[in-house]
Amino acid sequence: xxxxxxxxxxxxxxxxxxxxxxxxxxxxxxxxxxxxxxxxxxxxxxxxxxxxxxxxxxxxxxxxxxxxxxxxxxxxxxxxxxxxxxxxxxxxxxxxxxxxxxxxxxxxxxxxxxxxxxxxxxxxxxxxxxxxxxxxxxxxxxxxxxxxxxxxxxxxxxxxxxxxxxxxxxxxxxxxxxxxxxxxxxxxxxxxxxxxxxxxxxxxxxxxxxxxxxxxxxxxxxxxxxxxxxxxxxxxxxxxxxxxxxxxxxxxxxxxxxxxxxxxxxxxxxxxxxxxxxxxxxxxxxxxxxxxxxxxxxxxxxxxxxxxxxxxxxxxxxxxxxxxxxxxxxxxxxxxxxxxxxxxxxxxxxxxxxxxxxxxxxxxxxxxxxxxxxxxxxxxxxxxxxxxxxxxxxxxxxxxxxxxxxxxxxxxxxxxxxxxxxxxxxxxxxxxxxxxxxxxxxxxxxxxxxx
Numbered sequence: 001x002x003x004x005x006x007x008x009x010x011x012x013x014x015x016x017x018x019x020x021x022x023x024x025x026x027x028x029x030x031x032x033x034x035x036x037x038x039x040x041x042x043x044x045x046x047x048x049x050x051x052x053x054x055x056x057x058x059x060x061x062x063x064x065x066x067x068x069x070x071x072x073x074x075x076x077x078x079x080x081x082x083x084x085x086x087x088x089x090x091x092x093x094x095x096x097x098x099x100x101x102x103x104x105x106x107x108x109x110x111x112x113x114x115x116x117x118x119x120x121x122x123x124x125x126x127x128x129x130x131x132x133x134x135x136x137x138x139x140x141x142x143x144x145x146x147x148x149x150x151x152x153x154x155x156x157x158x159x160x161x162x163x164x165x166x167x168x169x170x171x172x173x174x175x176x177x178x179x180x181x182x183x184x185x186x187x188x189x190x191x192x193x194x195x196x197x198x199x200x201x202x203x204x205x206x207x208x209x210x211x212x213x214x215x216x217x218x219x220x221x222x223x224x225x226x227x228x229x230x231x232x233x234x235x236x237x238x239x240x241x242x243x244x245x246x247x248x249x250x251x252x253x254x255x256x257x258x259x260x261x262x263x264x265x266x267x268x269x270x271x272x273x274x275x276x277x278x279x280x281x282x283x284x285x286x287x288x289x290x291x292x293x294x295x296x297x298x299x300x301x302x303x304x305x306x307x308x309x310x311x312x313x314x315x316x317x318x319x320x321x322x323x324x325x326x327x328x329x330x331x332x333x334x335x336x337x338x339x340x341x342x343x344x345x346x347x348x349x350x351x352x353x354x355x356x357x358x359x360x361x362x363x364x365x366x367x368x369x370x371x372x373x374x375x376x377x378x379x380x381x382x383x384x385x386x387x388x389x390x391x392x393x394x395x396x397x398x399x400x401x402x403x404x405x406x407x408x409x410x411x412x413x414x415x416x417x418x419x420x421x422x423x424x425x426x427x428x429x430x431x432x433x434x435x436x437x438x439x440x441x442x443x444x445x446x447x448x449x450x451x
Contacts, residue, residue: 080254
C-alpha cells in the first residue's frame with residue numbers, strides 16, 4: 001500500500017497537497033491538518049463484491065421492508081416504524097444530552113426480543129458501561145459489551161458474532177491501522193464509517209454510529225459522513241432542561257418530519273406519550289404575552305406555548321431576541337404589526353420564547369407570535385382556553401394552513417374551548433365541541449383576542 005502525506009480539512013474533508021490557511025471548499029480557517037494516508041484498492045470496499053454486474057431495475061429482486069421494533073416507541077416513530085436491517089444510522093447531539101443512554105436502553109429492549117446485540121464502547125471501559133447499564137436497568141445477558149477502538153478488531157468480532165444490531169460509541173474514537181493519522185481525524189472517520197457501511201450492507205446488521213458535535217451543532221468530522229449513512233438523527237435540548245427531542249434530518253426509509261419526545265429521569269430516558277400536555281403543564285394563567293399555538297411535527301400535532309415580552313429599550317438600538325423560533329420571522333411579523341395595525345414598537349425590546357425547548361419552523365405559528373407580542377405590549381392577557389393558528393402575509397392577511405383538523409382535535413383533547421384560525425380553513429371544517437372563529441387579517445384577530 002502506497003503512503004502519501006496530504007492536508008485534510010477537519011470541517012468538510014477537503015484535501016490539499018500543501019497547507020492552506022483557509023479551506024477552499026468550506027471557507028474554514030486553520031482547519032487543514034497534515035495526515036499520512038494509505039491508498040487502498042478501489043475494489044476492497046465494494047458493497048456488491050467483485051462479481052457484481054449491472055442489471056435492469058425491473059429485474060432486481062424485490063424485497064419486503066421488514067423492520068425491527070426497538071421497544072422504544074418514540075425512537076421507532078423517528079426511524080419510520082423501526083430499524084431496517086442493514087441500515088447505517090448516525091445519531092448526534094451535545095455531550096451529556098442522552099445519546100449513549102438512549103442507545104443502551106434500545107439495545108437492552110432488542111436483546112429481550114431478538115438474538116444477541118453488540119454495544120461497542122470506545123470511550124468507556126466495560127465496567128463503566130455496566131455501571132451505567134445497572135442504573136438504566138439494562139443488564140440482559142444477550143446485550144454484549146465490547147470496549148474496543150480498533151476497527152479491525154470490531155469487524156472481526158461482528159463477523160464472528162453476527163449480532164442482530166450493533167452500536168459504535170463513538171465513531172470518532174475508532175481507528176484503523178491502514179492509516180497513520182490520529183483517531184478522530186477526517187481520514188480515520190471516513191475510512192472507519194466506510195468499512196462499517198460495507199459490513200452493514202453485506203451482513204444485514206443495522207449499525208448505530210454515535211457522532212460528536214462541534215460548537216455550531218453540526219456533527220464533527222467530514223460532511224461526507226452524513227452522506228454515507230442511511231439515517232441522521234439529532235438529539236436536541238438543553239442539558240439543564242429535562243426534555244429531549246429526537247429529530248431526523250435525513251432518513252432513506254421514512255419521513256424526516258417526525259420527532260420523538262423524551263424526558264430525562266434518574267433511571268434514564270422516559271418516553272413522553274402526550275408532549276402537548278407536558279409542555280402546557282406549567283403555563284401561567286391570566287398573564288399577558290402568553291399564547292398557545294399548534295405546530296405539526298410530521299403526523300403529530302404539538303401544542304406549544306409562546307411567550308412574548310415587550311419592554312422599553314435602554315439602548316440606542318432595540319433588541320429582538322428569540323428562542324425556538326426564527327429571528328428573522330419575528331422581525332418580519334413585528335414590521336407587519338407596526339405597519340398594518342398601528343402598534344408602535346420601534347423603541348421596544350422584544351423577546352419571544354417557545355416554552356419547553358421546542359423549535360417551531362412552520363409558518364402556522366405566525367399569528368400566535370404576533371398576538372403574544374401585542375398582548376405583552378398592551379398588557380392585556382389572552383383567554384387561556386383559546387388556541388391561535390394561522391400564517392401571516394406581508395399585507396397583514398391571515399392565510400390558510402395545512403391539516404387544521406389534527407391541530408384542532410389536539411386542542412379539543414386538552415380542554416381548549418375556542419380556536420382562532422384563518423377564514424380560508426373555516427369554510428372547509430365541520431363544527432365540533434370547540435368554538436371556531438375565522439379571521440382574514442391581523443386586525444380582525446386583534447379585535448377578537450385583545451380588543
